[in-house]
Amino acid sequence: MTPLLRGRAGPARRRPLDEESARWLHELAGDGRQREEAVRRLHALLVRVSTREVHRRGHRLDLSGPELDDIAYQAAADATIAVTAKLSQFRGESRFTTWAYAFAVFEVSAKVARHFWARPGARLADEQWAQLPARFGFQPDQEAQWRELLAALRRAVEQQLTERQRRVFVAVVLNDEPMDTLALELSTSRNALYKTLFDARRKLRAALVADGHLASPTEEAVSGWSALERFLRTDPHDVGCDEAMKVMHLYVELVTADPQHARQQFAGLAAHLEACGPCGEDFDGLLAAVRKVPDER
Structure with a gap:
């Protein structure tokens, strides 16, 4: 840890x-x-x-x-x-x-x-990016805004994460695979996967903040994107x-x-x-x- x-x-x-x-x-x-x-x-x-x-x-x-x-x-x-x-x-x-x-x-x-x-x-082989807007509660009438945000998120997943971080993010966040089931698949523990996802969330948030797509940790999250912002936020404690x-x-x-x-x-x-x-x-x-x-x- x-x-x-x-x-x-x-x-x-x-x-x-x-x-x-x-x-x-x-x-x-x-x-x-x-x-x-x-x-x-x-x-x-x-x-x-x-x-x-x-x-x-x-x-x-x-x-x-x-x-x-x-x-x-x-x-x-x-x-x-x-x-x-x-x-x-x-x-x-x-x-x-x-x-x-x-x-x-x-x-x-x-x-x-x-x-x-x-x-x-039970497990999906393909990345389910199309399901992400609904999972985070993005509204259809805001598509012009969140489409750009999700495109930036996808780039960050592909460019900023390690291969293992990317695999865990895709399985848990995109494909909605239970973390304990993924732990069995990868012969690891819940704690190890959570640590991997924790680090991935931190990297993705930093990348989106740096590109101006999310509020910084000291500012309010952009209206309508709060669910994604909360998911990406990590607590050092x-x-x-x-x-x-x-x-x-x-x-x-x-x-x-x-x-x-x-x-x-x-x-x-x-x-x-x-x-x-x-x-x-x-x-x-x-x-x-x-x-x-x-x-x-």
Whole structure:
């Protein structure tokens, strides 16, 4: 990661374990029938989280019914294994269930990415430049203005980006390929792809500003082009995907209590969630789980 993506997501102070979290840890770290029963309850809880999450994302999966439930059960099973294997890593900075929910949400993301990867026709070979105006909300009556802007953007993509940056930009931005699916295709990670796209956005914005097509960072964006301008803007405090996923459970609990304070305390994470679609999706899912899934014992 470059210095632009370094930085703490926010301070996390260790707090005394709440009674429920302490009980989960005690029972899961035990042995015999007590542990078996705790694992069974944990799995049932994560099935509810995963099921809610796959149905929340279902409209984009072209799946329904048993197929969605199958993804949910696979995600819950893998999340249960991960949680029990990493009990020693739970630091008590959030409720145990919030920490465990995050594993389920991340597993759903992974399973959804593999679904797209395996689906015939999921990836487009051609660059879909014609779709870009609609994706950024350009109005037909402004075509004379945005056509020139998009022509400049295309030149910058071809001339300013490295081959890998260009490939990632085309796949994610033009062809609307999910970043996690692209990570599978390229045998890399979400964080590595986000870093590549982060650097590409920074280069493209600088090129367009230099040519007079966008406002500079200290000026207001040109009317009608704000969506593109926001996409190209990068925040030096952005912590990246790996750090965001490590502390997302902490941030979610703060958001449920005091959203404004959460954004102040975790400014780097908040900046990242605004810019990264996959991490933003995971955050929405984890927040929904914390608010809606009962922690049944």
